[in-house]
Amino acid sequence: MNDxxxxxxxxxxxxxxxxxxxxxxxxxxxxxxLHRAVRELGFVGAYVAVGPTAKRxxxxxxxxxxxxxxxxxxxxxxxxxxxxxxxxxxxEKLSQYYEWLVVGWPYDTTSxxxxxxxxxxxxxxxxxxxxxxxxxxxxxLLEARxxxxxxxLEPVGLPMPTKISxxxxxxxxxxxxxxxxxxxxxxVLELAVDFFGPDRVLxxxxxxxxxxxxxxxxxxxxxxxxxxAVPPNTRAAILANNAKRILKIG
Amino acid sequence: MNDxxxxxxxxxxxxxxxxxxxxxxxxxxxxxxLHRAVRELGFVGAYVAVGPTAKRxxxxxxxxxxxxxxxxxxxxxxxxxxxxxxxxxxxEKLSQYYEWLVVGWPYDTTSxxxxxxxxxxxxxxxxxxxxxxxxxxxxxLLEARxxxxxxxLEPVGLPMPTKISxxxxxxxxxxxxxxxxxxxxxxVLELAVDFFGPDRVLxxxxxxxxxxxxxxxxxxxxxxxxxxAVPPNTRAAILANNAKRILKIG
Numbered sequence: 496m497n498d499x500x501x502x503x504x505x506x507x508x509x510x511x512x513x514x515x516x517x518x519x520x521x522x523x524x525x526x527x528x529l530h531r532a533v534r535e536l537g538f539v540g541a542y543v544a545v546g547p548t549a550k551r552x553x554x555x556x557x558x559x560x561x562x563x564x565x566x567x568x569x570x571x572x573x574x575x576x577x578x579x580x581x582x583x584x585x586x587e588k589l590s591q592y593y594e595w596l597v598v599g600w601p602y603d604t605t606s607x608x609x610x611x612x613x614x615x616x617x618x619x620x621x622x623x624x625x626x627x628x629x630x631x632x633x634x635x636l637l638e639a640r641x642x643x644x645x646x647x648l649e650p651v652g653l654p655m656p657t658k659i660s661x662x663x664x665x666x667x668x669x670x671x672x673x674x675x676x677x678x679x680x681x682x683v684l685e686l687a688v689d690f691f692g693p694d695r696v697l698x699x700x701x702x703x704x705x706x707x708x709x710x711x712x713x714x715x716x717x718x719x720x721x722x723x724a725v726p727p728n729t730r731a732a733i734l735a736n737n738a739k740r741i742l743k744i745g
Numbered sequence: 746m747n748d749x750x751x752x753x754x755x756x757x758x759x760x761x762x763x764x765x766x767x768x769x770x771x772x773x774x775x776x777x778x779l780h781r782a783v784r785e786l787g788f789v790g791a792y793v794a795v796g797p798t799a800k801r802x803x804x805x806x807x808x809x810x811x812x813x814x815x816x817x818x819x820x821x822x823x824x825x826x827x828x829x830x831x832x833x834x835x836x837e838k839l840s841q842y843y844e845w846l847v848v849g850w851p852y853d854t855t856s857x858x859x860x861x862x863x864x865x866x867x868x869x870x871x872x873x874x875x876x877x878x879x880x881x882x883x884x885x886l887l888e889a890r891x892x893x894x895x896x897x898l899e900p901v902g903l904p905m906p907t908k909i910s911x912x913x914x915x916x917x918x919x920x921x922x923x924x925x926x927x928x929x930x931x932x933v934l935e936l937a938v939d940f941f942g943p944d945r946v947l948x949x950x951x952x953x954x955x956x957x958x959x960x961x962x963x964x965x966x967x968x969x970x971x972x973x974a975v976p977p978n979t980r981a982a983i984l985a986n987n988a989k990r991i992l993k994i995g
Contacts (some may be wrong), residue, residue, distance in 0.1 A: 547833070547834055547835065548835075551834045551836070579904070583797070583801070583856055583859075584797055585798075587801075590903075590904070591859075591860075591904045591905075591906065592859055592860075592863045592904070592906075593894075593895060593899075594856060594859050596894070596898065597887065597891060597894055597895065597898075598852065598855050598856065598883060598887065601883070601887070601890075606833055609833075609841075609844050609848070610842075613841070629890075633848060636883065636886050636933055636936075637847065637848065637851070638928075638930065639926045639927045639928025639929055639930045639933075639965070640847055640851075640879075640926065640927040640928070641847060642927075642928055643927045643928040643955055643956075643961060643962070644846070644847055644927050644954070644955075645843060645847065646956050647955050648843045648847075649843075653840075653843060654829070654840070654841045654842070655841075655842055656841065656842075657842065676890070677889045677890040677892075677894050678888075678889025678890070678892055678893040680888065680889045682932060682935065682936055682939065683886055683889075686932055686933070704894070706893075706896050706897045711893060715889070715893075
């Protein structure tokens with residue numbers, strides 16, 4: 496897959512950058528393929544699937560990947576992956592009404608962010624770049640809950656196996672996110688900018704997954720960014736400059 | 746429990762209104778207790794727990810409850826309930842880092858709203874009042890995803906057992922919500938007002954669950970409402986007038 500992608504990029508080098516698929520079930524092969532993709536194929540980083548049927552991101556297997564990303568100055572993208580065969584309720588066999596995708600997928604991203612944050616990845620690798628899908632999913636909405644509920648809960652004594660720096664909520668600010676809200680949602684994108692900061696939000700549309708093969712998602716995402724109550728340089732950062740910096744373009 | 750609550754209200758009748766706990770495992774007893782609580786105890790409605798260990802809200806047992814709520818002009822409150830014994834990932838035995846409560850609970854509310862909406866409750870009972878916790882959880886954030894992703898997904902043919910009116914997203918606007926964001930979050934509350942409308946957002950603080958026994962949640966929620974970019978009459982509706990109308994006070 497990565498070799499085929501590299502061949503496409505070689506034909507359109509001004510248009511595409513490569514993001515590698517990794518064999519996450521084998522930690523040594525995972526890191527070796529990241530090295531090969533970045534050093535030999537010229538890719539800008541890698542993607543991993545997250546969710547209850549994927550490997551949790553605080554699994555020890557991922558430690559070498561985090562270190563390799565920093566060593567290579569490469570970027571990691573997360574994408575949710577829960578399938579419809581995980582039922583929403585125990586008396587059913589399949590998820591209903593596409594809840595697994597509409598709500599479950601942003602939940603998967605949110606859960607992955609929990610695992611990265613509480614595993615202390617940002618304490619050990621402060622410069623690591625991890626880009627989350629769907630405007631950081633539910634995390635910007637839950638900012639106050641993360642800031643105020645956890646300090647009240649921790650004395651209860653349920654599993655909190657972490658030694659990361661406090662306040663916990665500040666770890667979550669170190670992720671990057673894209674702007675894919677599946678439509679017009681300027682206030683949602685403002686929440687993301689408020690939470691992650693203007694340097695950590697990158698244009699992303701989720702095309703082509705709409706009823707017009709992506710045209711709605713692209714045009715509505717651009718319209719959202721235009722309507723955001725932010726200074727012009729933040730808009731320019733989201734639309735181009737953050738990606739140029741991270742992907743070392745131009 | 747309901748009789749003891751009624752005794753407290755009898756001592757402070759200008760201060761409290763009663764919301765009944767219902768025996769949801771027995772559908773006939775559930776409806777009988779709602780009738781008794783409203784007609785004999787003077788309660789304004791009832792509360793039910795939602796989540797993967799509770800009964801899903803499109804279960805046929807709840808149909809009589811929805812009808813009784815409308816017949817009695819009573820209100821239903823939902824509260825999430827997922828326990829920490831539901832693990833986040835299959836290789837663990839307990840939820841970690843309080844994910845079950847910080848993210849899982851708003852997920853439970855969101856899932857409950859899916860079930861009420863897609864069961865057609867608002868088509869059959871357009872005047873029903875169902876108040877959701879935590880600013881309608883993830884639903885206002887997912888507005889564009891509900892509006893644009895579902896029409897693209899439905900032709901895929903996964904379980905979508907519903908005959909409700911379209912667009913689906915408009916059913917979700919018929920819920921009410923409270924303002925409990927666990928802290929300062931004016932933009933989150935603006936999202937809720939934009940989505941549900943100014944007549945369907947009611948003051949709620951989630952006190953006493955903070956490190957100062959509720960004082961933070963109450964003061965920060967009031968500060969959020971003060972900071973919202975809304976007209977003064979919307980602020981007055983949230984702080985008092987919506988509750989007065991729904992609970993028939995004054």
